[in-house]
Amino acid sequence: MTKRSAQHGTIRLERRYKAPPNRVFAAWAEPEARAKWDVPGRWVIAEQIFDFREGGRELKRFGPKGDPRLVADTLYLDIVPPHRIVFSYSMTSRGTPISVSLTTIEISAAAKDTHLLLTEQIAFLDGQDNAANREEGLASMLDKIGKTL
Amino acid sequence: MSKRSTKHATFTIERSFAVPPARVFAAYTDAKAKARWFVGPDEWEKSNLKLDFRVGGRESVSGGPPGGPVHFYNALYQDIVPNERIVMTYEMHMEKTRISVSLGTTEFKPAGQGTKLVYTEQSVFLDGHDDAGAREHGTRALFDNLDTALKREAKAA
Amino acid sequence: MLQPSAPLDLAFQALADPTRRIMVERLSRSPASVSELARPLDMTLSAVVQHLAVLEASGLVRSEKVGRVRTCRIEPQALRSAERWISERRASWERRLDRLGDFLSETELLAKPRRKK
Numbered sequence: 489m490t491k492r493s494a495q496h497g498t499i500r501l502e503r504r505y506k507a508p509p510n511r512v513f514a515a516w517a518e519p520e521a522r523a524k525w526d527v528p529g530r531w532v533i534a535e536q537i538f539d540f541r542e543g544g545r546e547l548k549r550f551g552p553k554g555d556p557r558l559v560a561d562t563l564y565l566d567i568v569p570p571h572r573i574v575f576s577y578s579m580t581s582r583g584t585p586i587s588v589s590l591t592t593i594e595i596s597a598a599a600k601d602t603h604l605l606l607t608e609q610i611a612f613l614d615g616q617d618n619a620a621n622r623e624e625g626l627a628s629m630l631d632k633i634g635k636t637l
Numbered sequence: 638m639s640k641r642s643t644k645h646a647t648f649t650i651e652r653s654f655a656v657p658p659a660r661v662f663a664a665y666t667d668a669k670a671k672a673r674w675f676v677g678p679d680e681w682e683k684s685n686l687k688l689d690f691r692v693g694g695r696e697s698v699s700g701g702p703p704g705g706p707v708h709f710y711n712a713l714y715q716d717i718v719p720n721e722r723i724v725m726t727y728e729m730h731m732e733k734t735r736i737s738v739s740l741g742t743t744e745f746k747p748a749g750q751g752t753k754l755v756y757t758e759q760s761v762f763l764d765g766h767d768d769a770g771a772r773e774h775g776t777r778a779l780f781d782n783l784d785t786a787l788k789r790e791a792k793a794a
Numbered sequence: 795m796l797q798p799s800a801p802l803d804l805a806f807q808a809l810a811d812p813t814r815r816i817m818v819e820r821l822s823r824s825p826a827s828v829s830e831l832a833r834p835l836d837m838t839l840s841a842v843v844q845h846l847a848v849l850e851a852s853g854l855v856r857s858e859k860v861g862r863v864r865t866c867r868i869e870p871q872a873l874r875s876a877e878r879w880i881s882e883r884r885a886s887w888e889r890r891l892d893r894l895g896d897f898l899s900e901t902e903l904l905a906k907p908r909r910k911k
Binding site for chain 1: 641713715722726742757761
């Protein structure tokens with residue numbers, strides 16, 4: 489059987505927020521604001537570096553309490569205030585790569601509200617040691633199910 | 638202010654080469670080897686390819702038709718598994734305008750005595766600069782160049 | 795674009811029950827016998843066994859009997875897949891975008907200009 493080395497997929501999410509586009513954009517752009525909503529559920533953030541600008545690199549180390557093994561390493565590629573943010577990020581667990589993503593955030597006015605569209609194109613890197621995947625995927629699934637009930 | 642727009646696209650190219658994965662992979666690892674095949678059309682003016690082939694390393698090259706707009710390619714290496722896989726993010730600019738951002742995955746799979754290369758590109762084309770398949774077409778041409786370079790190398794060996 | 799997979803739906807359904815979630819959380823730390831799994835749960839052994847059957851049917855858990863002891867473990871194949879990871883990325887964004895909405899509502903009051911009256 490051929491061992492797959494990479495699988496690809498795209499996810500799309502939309503939201504309508506009762507706030508003007510510049511406030512929604514500011515929620516991404518300002519570190520104090522982003523730190524309030526961009527948090528990983530039940531898990532903790534052990535280390536975080538903000539650098540929101542084209543070419544800026546951000547780092548987030550997070551995971552279950554006592555085991556912040558995941559690292560999201562982000563590069564901002566295209567920022568057009570307040571309309572668009574394009575960034576790529578890699579996810580690793582204890583140094584082992586899990587996936588690399590290219591994310592597009594589009595912010596547009598919808599009457600007095602804002603329409604937000606998130607498109608994420610993902611390269612999932614299977615093979616190697618994926619025991620780490622399993623736990624993170626499972627924990628998030630449990631968390632999500634817990635939240636919806 | 639012109640309206641902003643995006644178009645997302647994914648394509649996959651599979652190519653066979655008659656040499657083992659390590660030889661194909663080697664054509665990616667240093668600037669000299671890569672410059673033999675990673676080039677624009679013949680009539681384009683060439684500029685130096687810069688390559689720092691490691692996770693976190695960068696790559697850049699530019700070129701264009703004489704007297705015409707200059708195209709800039711800038712990449713960041715996200716993941717490298719020697720002789721197996723390369724994942725990188727890259728952007729294309731035409732002069733000062735960003736045209737697209739892409740995530741490119743290259744897999745090198747052994748196939749008998751040779752290699753099956755699978756390249757998947759997931760892109761976002763910005764503000765109407767989507768290209769109706771020109772990117773895919775151009776990438777196939779690059780693999781033609783790679784094939785020629787590898788054959789030439791095999792003959793010289 | 796990956797299609798939603800039936801195994802993923804089965805898994806989500808299996809995890810919709812809080813007892814089964816507790817069992818899966820326990821197994822994600824290490825394999826366990828059925829009696830070990832049952833110990834912290836306030837129910838009969840046969841109820842535990844029924845929950846286990848649902849988890850095995852969903853593909854999340856696998857068990858084998860050696861002698862008189864049935865040992866359960868997380869099924870690695872079920873979880874080590876692109877669909878699961880990509881689904882997890884989606885779930886993660888859903889949570890965060892919901893929280894963004896909460897943040898925008900909470901800070902709306904501060905952003906409103908004060909009315910002179």
